[in-house]
Amino acid sequence: MKGLAPLFLGIFGTFAFSWVGLTVIPNLQIGHLNPQMEEDGSDVYPQPQSGMVTRGARVYAANGCIYCHSQQVRADYAADDIERKWGDRRSAPRDYIFERPVFLGKMRMGQDIANIGARAPAEQENAPPGGAASPAASPTPQGGAPSPSVAPSGVTPSPSPAKAASPAPAAPPSGATASPSPAGSPATSLSPAGSPPAAAGSPAASPGSPAPKAPATPSPKAPPASPSPAAAANASPAAGAPWPVQTSGELPMYSAAWHHVHLFSPRSINVDSDMPSYRFLYQMRRISDAPSADALQLTGSDAPPEGWEVVPTFDAKCLVAYLMSLNQSHPLKEVRSAGPAAAPAQSSAAPSTSPAPAK
């Protein structure tokens, strides 16, 4: 080959072609998505992340969670992700518009956690048998009722006002984000209720628009096969847990308290787990006067010696807040949900049937 010009041009040309084709054009196509909402501006999804969640995402990045956990649910025709109950619909670009970095992930040495927040115990919804009736209508009273559900929320960073004050940058609502729906708003309480502009939208949305929302929320989380055990006062969360794998001890699976114990000592929850423990995110300290509200409920060999307790650091709390915020259960107009869950926007009876195909 002679002459430099054609070589140079060719080298630049081929690469420019690929660069434009795979990054610039897609950016025009899906690079500027907006959250979806109802015509009246309610029911906004997704919502911007709160301060704690954002920080939690950084902890997630720093410790390389992405190397074992993916966050993407493939469509039902493409894989068995939905059958594994990692979600009830495939992930779509719109699900990720507020995330940076996006942790799609490429490896599943651990489970897919795109919906780990949605899998958190939703005591309130399990309570009404059949779940169909009106989850949105009656969340609050039940919120406090089942005792196991109280325990976790007591441990989460959220409830104590003192905590909410400490993270200065984090908007107060972020506290609420972290907890597994203490107030009991159906699902959205898990999703980032964070930043002020949107905050108006979301809390309002849950009570405000029960009809369209109600069907959506229970479907992912409500254990399809187990309205009854759940209704049975949540006594044995393990039995009620719809998700396979682990045999949890006391804590409801995927509650914030469960996450803390799991991060601290994965094998105390599932002996077969190959997840490293993240003890450096926790602090062992002497109990000063009363045990802290957020001390980990550890048992067996993990339990701290008498008079000591293990408490999460702020990073750990943020990480769990982040995990609890992972929830793609809200239906998207452009994505067909699995089974009837797509149709249901109207009928509130849908949720009870929607998970049916899963079993």
Added chain:
Amino acid sequence: MFYTSAMAWLILGTLLAGFVSFKLHAPDMFSDISFLTWGRVRPAHMNVMVYGWASMAGMGTAIWLMARLCRTVLRYPLLLVAGAGFWNLGVLLGVGGILLGDSTGYQWLEFPGYAAIVLFVAYTLIVSWAVLMFRFRRGEQIYITQWYLLGAFLWFPWLYAAGQLMLFVVPVQGVLQSAVGWWYANNLLFLWFGAIGLGTAYYMIPKVIGRPVYSYHLAAIGFWSYALFSSWTGMQRLVDGPFPAWMITASIAATILTIIPVATVGLNHHMTMQGYFPLMRYSPTLRFTVFGAMSYTVFSLLGVLISLRSVARYVNFTQASIAYSHLGLYAFFTMVIFGSMYYIVPRLIGREWRYASLIKLHFWASAYGIGLMTLMLLAGGFLQGADMENPSLAFSETTETVLPYLRGRSLAGILLTVSHFIFAYHFGLMLLGLGRQSTVPTFLNPVEAEGSEAHV
């Protein structure tokens, strides 16, 4: 300079790799120490290997070849020295950053911003040197190797800049970050490492056996189709992810089309080697390079295989993709670079490798190591994927399926570690001037006559 740094990084990277590998089946090891947690050591290992070892050694080879092929003496060495210094600093900063928890969370681009800037400065120095050299070249003909090298030198900064800008400076929205990330990663693999590796092979094979490349036309077809198709890959790693389907399909198609350059390059090398395969018994350079060139074919075909939707469904989230990366970066690229180092270092230092036995040992440990590792990861990955697509199995059963294979991988890792230490030791001897003073290069099975051909 480049080589020495690269060696140091290679050893560090290997140790980190051993760590990572063991930790996967012994997850409690060192779990109390934050900067040794698996999720930090793994990216540290990968980045040390990619930017510390492979890039450094690749640039070393590329620079030497460039000077050779431009038929000039090396001008402006200061530029290079400064470049190497900055590059080392960048990698050091980056790895430190990752271990301290500053990782950015984008795979293949974990280096925090401050390290990326230093790397970029270093790279600018090096590439400006390359362009300068090119201006001073003598002779009209531009050899195939130079196409590839020039391509690599020009593609990399664009690629790196595009990756950095679109992810960190003016970040794109949502899933596009992943798209950019994987586009970057695959192009880095193909257009940077792949181009240097192929360019080197195009130089070493004909050079060592002393006969021209079989066909220039084939080479041209190979080069341009390579540039065109391989640059479009990347999205096939995200089959059925949350993207417009056309992006993924385009990448799958591009991956399949890379069969064309693979076939032409493979054919070209094979025809060049035709009748000279026995030389592999004597020349260490040839042995490593040919192994690498063959691995390139395997690597690409495997890439095609695992990008097909029906296969990706199973292997997408498994160890198989790790096998793919290792095949590309190690079996292909690193082996070619080893070969080139066996060729170049004696010519730089003026001494020959001291022990043929060590070279042999190095080769076999590397070859068996990487072979075993690839097989283990592939087999493990396919089984893992099959289990994962079987919802009646609990998830933890899928990971348990892989464990024995991961142990096998650790074994392979030990082999590789051994081979690297052997090489580093041998290399150290060379540096200290302890090589053999001889006009005859070191052959693996010294048989008189045959050798003279090899020494061109």
